[in-house]
Amino acid sequence: MAECCSGGKTRIIHTCSGASDVGEIADKTARKLSKDGYGNMTCLAAIGAHLSGFVESAKGADENITIDGCPVACAKKNLEHIGVTPKSYILTEMGLVKGKTPITEKIVTEISNRIKEKKQKTRTDADKSGEGSCCCG
Amino acid sequence: MKIEVLGTGCPKCRKLTELVTETVKETGVTAEIGKVDKINDIMNYGVMITPALAIDGKVVVAGRIPSKDEIKKWIGEKQPK
Numbered sequence: 006m007a008e009c010c011s012g013g014k015t016r017i018i019h020t021c022s023g024a025s026d027v028g029e030i031a032d033k034t035a036r037k038l039s040k041d042g043y044g045n046m047t048c049l050a051a052i053g054a055h056l057s058g059f060v061e062s063a064k065g066a067d068e069n070i071t072i073d074g075c076p077v078a079c080a081k082k083n084l085e086h087i088g089v090t091p092k093s094y095i096l097t098e099m100g101l102v103k104g105k106t107p108i109t110e111k112i113v114t115e116i117s118n119r120i121k122e123k124k125q126k127t128r129t130d131a132d133k134s135g136e137g138s139c140c141c142g
Numbered sequence: 143m144k145i146e147v148l149g150t151g152c153p154k155c156r157k158l159t160e161l162v163t164e165t166v167k168e169t170g171v172t173a174e175i176g177k178v179d180k181i182n183d184i185m186n187y188g189v190m191i192t193p194a195l196a197i198d199g200k201v202v203v204a205g206r207i208p209s210k211d212e213i214k215k216w217i218g219e220k221q222p223k
Contacts, residue, residue, distance in 0.1 A: 017191075061203055
């Protein structure tokens, strides 16, 4: 969903949506975060295809987060290719094991909550510094 | 040349329309300036944040108001050599 006048920072969520179990969990986590209103999920393939609207949106967002299943970090690297440094989450570095992780709602919820908690800390720090404003200012 | 301002009508979107109109006048190029204000149409450009600007169908900026110099540069790139 296109954002403006939302009264807050724009946060875009990119995920590898990879073929492995952790890739699938990364995808489901991004969808959950998007549904929860935590940010807006977008299509990583469109970034890879250099579609201008997606690329410029990532460049113009206040914050980009990437959720990758494994350390290959395709989502993070896609963003770096267009000159954007995202906040990166790699699920194998968060305790999941590639090839040995069941895809359950419980795990997706747990990972989602951990991402939200980490960002909460960051946003609290940002709030102290007076960051954040409506894009329509 | 077709220049489109993408946005649902917020103050920044209106400001961008004004800026583009002024810049086109100053440069003297022949351009059709249009608005894309329906959310589904904006999404079809892959734009997640507005205001955004597209020149001949290519999005050149999203989420901020560019400077006049930037707009002039993008227009210049589209001009025949």
